Amino acid sequence: MLKYLLNKIGYAFLTLFGVVTVIFFLFNVLPGDPARMMLDQNENSEQLAIVKKKYGFDKPISTQYFYYLNDLSPISFHSTNSEDYTFLSEGKYNAVSLISIGNNEVVLKSPYLRESFQKSGKKVSDVIGNTLPNTFLLALFAIVIAIAIGILLGIISALYKDTWIDRIIALLSTLGMSIPSFFSAILFAWFFGFLLHEYTGLNMTGSLYEVDDFGEGSYIQWRNILLPAIVLGIRPLGVVIQLMRNSLLETLGQDYIRTARAKGLSEFQIIRKHAVKNSLNPVVTAISGWFASMLAGAVFVEYIFGWNGLGKEIVEALNNLDLPVIMGSVIVIATTFVVINILVDLVYAYLDPKIRIS
Numbered sequence: 001m002l003k004y005l006l007n008k009i010g011y012a013f014l015t016l017f018g019v020v021t022v023i024f025f026l027f028n029v030l031p032g033d034p035a036r037m038m039l040d041q042n043e044n045s046e047q048l049a050i051v052k053k054k055y056g057f058d059k060p061i062s063t064q065y066f067y068y069l070n071d072l073s074p075i076s077f078h079s080t081n082s083e084d085y086t087f088l089s090e091g092k093y094n095a096v097s098l099i100s101i102g103n104n105e106v107v108l109k110s111p112y113l114r115e116s117f118q119k120s121g122k123k124v125s126d127v128i129g130n131t132l133p134n135t136f137l138l139a140l141f142a143i144v145i146a147i148a149i150g151i152l153l154g155i156i157s158a159l160y161k162d163t164w165i166d167r168i169i170a171l172l173s174t175l176g177m178s179i180p181s182f183f184s185a186i187l188f189a190w191f192f193g194f195l196l197h198e199y200t201g202l203n204m205t206g207s208l209y210e211v212d213d214f215g216e217g218s219y220i221q222w223r224n225i226l227l228p229a230i231v232l233g234i235r236p237l238g239v240v241i242q243l244m245r246n247s248l249l250e251t252l253g254q255d256y257i258r259t260a261r262a263k264g265l266s267e268f269q270i271i272r273k274h275a276v277k278n279s280l281n282p283v284v285t286a287i288s289g290w291f292a293s294m295l296a297g298a299v300f301v302e303y304i305f306g307w308n309g310l311g312k313e314i315v316e317a318l319n320n321l322d323l324p325v326i327m328g329s330v331i332v333i334a335t336t337f338v339v340i341n342i343l344v345d346l347v348y349a350y351l352d353p354k355i356r357i358s
Helices: 002-028 034-039 045-055 061-072 124-159 164-178 181-195 222-252 255-262 267-278 281-305 310-320 323-351 353-357
Strands: 075-079 095-101 104-109 209-211 218-220
Touching: 002 061, 002 323, 061 075, 075 095, 124 164, 124 222, 124 267, 124 281, 124 310, 124 323, 164 222, 181 222, 181 281, 222 267, 222 281, 255 267, 281 310, 281 323, 310 323
Parallel strands: none
Antiparallel strands: 075 104, 095 104, 209 218
16 A cells, blocks of 8 residues: 555656746746736846746746745755755745755745735745635535535436436536537526525626724624535536436346345335435545546636635736746646546555455
């Protein structure tokens, strides 16, 4: 099991290294000077020179790439010269020195995602840390909605196979998987948040926290999560319905189900105690992947509904060419994908030794 885990960690490291490399060179070949982006319209030649030296923009692209890897690495090399980019300045790194080698130090630190161009030098890690919990909460609500409704409709569809009920559910699930999230977000916001606002009480836009009318503080507005969670959960809902239907039909054809019927168990008992439980494996497999993809898929949903999550932050960063925020967000999402996949693989390996052997 340990060897299996080490192999997975090795593949994860190579995957993240590839993501970081692609992201760095992709955004560093864009036209425009990063130093000018930071200073906006207030730059002069002296300010540009200071910013370029401070952030290493005056170095060759290969050196800048090394600087970026050094910033992200938990074990990194840093200069004792205050003129160098890698100098351990206060507030830049939270580092613990491991060993000194000449004019350099090897330190242990948390990954440094640099500073935002547009938020007055605010750390990218702080920007992501303020928005990522909202995205996780939205994804969690969406996946719960998809699981609860999807399993129920999948069971109904299987029990009424080849009837008009089965066809209607199949049509709805196909539409759910086919309609882009940004289109369904606009449609739901307009219909439920605007046309039917008087009856639903739902708003077209809004986030988890809202400021009261007197500006004395913020409060949680749970109803604002309902529409974006439903929209974000529509596509996995369609997948869960189809997987649950097909898996349950296959399970109901097994010999032990026929044995249970022969013993006199009612159909409800067979479904509840035996068939449903043994039909959930493919659903669990799909859900584990969908939860990770929701972090990336929430981009347009959050922006349309005004939900203050990581997706909305990415769109705003793209509009403002805030490259460190964009790059840091992509790396965080990629890391989340990799971690979730490793955890899922470990669970499968624990349950099925044949996977470890293969």
